[in-house]
Amino acid sequence: MPGEFYIEGKKERVDISGIVAGIDEVKSAAGGIESQTDKLAGETPLIGSTTADWQTAEADVVSVGADGSRHKVHDLTLSIHNLSGTAVTIRLYKKVNGEERKCYQQTFDASVDPPGLPVVNGTWGIHGALRVTLRSNNAADNGRAVDYDCMLEAM
Numbered sequence: 001m002p003g004e005f006y007i008e009g010k011k012e013r014v015d016i017s018g019i020v021a022g023i024d025e026v027k028s029a030a031g032g033i034e035s036q037t038d039k040l041a042g043e044t045p046l047i048g049s050t051t052a053d054w055q056t057a058e059a060d061v062v063s064v065g066a067d068g069s070r071h072k073v074h075d076l077t078l079s080i081h082n083l084s085g086t087a088v089t090i091r092l093y094k095k096v097n098g099e100e101r102k103c104y105q106q107t108f109d110a111s112v113d114p115p116g117l118p119v120v121n122g123t124w125g126i127h128g129a130l131r132v133t134l135r136s137n138n139a140a141d142n143g144r145a146v147d148y149d150c151m152l153e154a155m
Helices: 017-041
Strands: 004-006 013-015 046-052 059-064 070-079 088-096 099-108 116-127 130-135 144-154
Touching: 046 059, 059 070, 059 144, 070 130, 088 116, 099 116
Parallel strands: none
Antiparallel strands: 004 013, 046 144, 059 130, 070 116, 070 144, 088 099, 088 130
């Protein structure tokens, strides 16, 4: 019978089915732990650039995450090295109770601020999409690329 065997020199059977069940539980728990720790390596970095008419209107740079997903954003950096506006405004939007809301806004001066802007500098848990926009006060910035780099971890 599975889970039972004879010990040499003894006439009685020893039931090990409880031990086997315990080992199976440990294996299952270890698999669950492994699937969670595998996420710590993070996802492939989100790296790229977007070209838009930044002065004409607020335009999307990148969208991080997606509806129905949960992530930790560890870093979101924008590069304004191609821009010359003295009022470059970055905004972040996410859904709050089903409605997209502005949750961050900061204005930078491309002529004096560093070219790499750590918009998210630390860990921020999000569920759903985080939309990143930019607007410049200088028409010369229209048609120029804005680079982005983002580190995500699935939850």
